[in-house]
Amino acid sequence: METDVRDVLADVGRLSPFFLVRTGPDAGGPGRRPLRDLYTDPEPLRARIAHVRTVLHSDDRVAASIAFQGIAALVLSPPLAAVAVHGVLPHLGPDVLHWRPVEGGPWELWCPDPTGTAVADGAAALAGALFEDHLRPLVAAVRAQVAVSERVLWGSVASSVASGKRLIGAQRPQAADAAARVAERLLDTGPLAGTGERRAPTGPDHGWTFRRRSCCLYYRVRDGGLCGDCVLNRDG
Template identity: 55%
Template structure:
């Protein structure tokens, strides 16, 4: 499993999960569901970095963390046919010098399916964010769906031979559980292959000073640019 995670980490920072020795300041992702302080600080960090009000910061903080949680197991499923057991109890996080978060896992196990794993990772996090900031549940699940579509795009661009498999896995996830109905599948527009995803909600990035509409936003006329990627 470490070799799988090392391979997908090469796709970019959102796909990175460390597998080395544990750090003293690591905490399980599951702690985020019980202790409000780290998420509160994460939201404040994003607000300070990008501007906008608290709802905007909460939305984009969630989206950035969701991308880190979704992208590694998704890429592993596409490229290696396995789903690492990156459960909330196993997956650990720590703050980095730039204010972002780094993830690490010591798992050697796999789980049978990707969609239930993502539900376990994201469902409690949606509730934890909403317990602090009155942001729409539909909006947050739309953000999660957007991260799946963005991961598909990035995997396909860097590993073109995987395009069909990437689309198959992403569609399965986007039509299951709380992600079902979060968006629609449109004819592919470059750099997408097979299909392009447009969400049915808005992450509020347009309310960031100097921001605009993300490529998959419901308020736009279809993807013309990648979705926003908030600070890690």
């Protein structure tokens, strides 16, 4: 199963950098740390928020929100695609999944020796792994640094789920139905329930298009504008 999971992660990693988890003992490189450290040691997260604040010329709340969304998308996108495309849930807990900070673009993720499980109810298994292992601790860690709304942060998680579903459907049409089903179940589960609404599909979306009920605050960045799924966006 280990070789299969490596193949699964390699395959979904081709979708975009946010779906990439490097595997194997030689792919780690210097400076890698387990994700658990990000949730328990305040310094790396503080540094990431400060970096985003400098790049965007923003305040702390905007920087914390945008930094959170980038990390959350990295954590959830690979297993979402693995479940939707291959019916396999990789075991990417906070002790085996590592990150390495990079200044430009998303951080690099690495799991030296991944395992996984074939799943029939992929959404339920995925929700349990993501919410408890990663997303709740990440929400708590960010809010310990900056007073940003929990509703905003979970709305950004929901937005990342919907964005991942859209990309999977566009690049892997044979998995579009499965991606829509898994994402829909996730959006109705736990802290994501009520974060937005599903509308008739537009553009590359398959099945439905998501509109969130909160805002990630990116509009407060100079020339930032509104995201397509923002509650403040009155188009459509």
